[in-house]
Amino acid sequence: xxxxxxxxxxxxxxxxxxxxxxxxxxxxxxxxxxxxxxxxxxxxxxxxxxxxxxxxxxxxxxxxxxxxxxxxxxxxxxxxxxxxxxxxxxxxxxxxxxxxxxxxxxxxxxxxxxxxxxxxxxxxxxxxxxxxxxxxxxxxxxxxxxxxxxxxxxxxxxxxxxxxxxxxxxxxxxxxxxxxxxxxxxxxxxxxxxxxxxxxxxxxxxxxxxxxxx
Numbered sequence: 542x543x544x545x546x547x548x549x550x551x552x553x554x555x556x557x558x559x560x561x562x563x564x565x566x567x568x569x570x571x572x573x574x575x576x577x578x579x580x581x582x583x584x585x586x587x588x589x590x591x592x593x594x595x596x597x598x599x600x601x602x603x604x605x606x607x608x609x610x611x612x613x614x615x616x617x618x619x620x621x622x623x624x625x626x627x628x629x630x631x632x633x634x635x636x637x638x639x640x641x642x643x644x645x646x647x648x649x650x651x652x653x654x655x656x657x658x659x660x661x662x663x664x665x666x667x668x669x670x671x672x673x674x675x676x677x678x679x680x681x682x683x684x685x686x687x688x689x690x691x692x693x694x695x696x697x698x699x700x701x702x703x704x705x706x707x708x709x710x711x712x713x714x715x716x717x718x719x720x721x722x723x724x725x726x727x728x729x730x731x732x733x734x735x736x737x738x739x740x741x742x743x744x745x746x747x748x749x750x751x752x753x754x755x
Contacts, residue, residue, distance in 0.1 A: 606662070607690060
């Protein structure tokens with residue numbers, strides 16, 4: 542299926558040029574199986590081949606990133622913290638999570654929102670997901686937009702630039718980025734498991750602590 546998506550992504554850029562790149566990058570934020578490691582390097586190859594301008598191709602990709610990020614931000618803002626807390630009360634017990642955990646996570650994000658969104662846009666997998674907590678916390682829209690633009694411009698310039706330099710060997714970018722994605726995914730899983738394990742340990746200790754004599 543991924544090969545089919547990649548083939549159609551390449552065909553879309555070949556046919557629609559700037560518009561195709563912007564559309565695919567916007568959809569990638571909402572539908573991660575669309576591979577940016579294929580879309581962006583091929584866009585660079587098309588630019589080097591003389592069928593497009595490199596700067597405009599980067600601008601089109603960054604505009605697509607912004608539109609996709611706005612969409613996820615809007616959905617998360619619509620869901621809002623109240624609905625999230627109700628879902629946590631209902632299902633959080635399975636992971637030993639409490640509303641207090643969400644409060645601490647929200648406080649952490651609020652303190653680092655600018656850095657988190659800017660750098661998050663440069664990390665595979667997190668690139669799309671970082672718009673979700675920003676929407677939940679209703680991060681100031683102008684600041685969210687500015688951070689998304691900066692981070693997306695860095696990522697898109699790097700990936701499209703790699704395709705531009707490699708020319709017909711643009712597909713060599715994909716295996717390198719795949720390794721980065723696996724590392725990022727493994728780090729996320731480890732952090733999540735560590736967090737859940739810690740919460741369970743604290744929860745198991747609570748009754749014992751309560752029974753200790755004063």
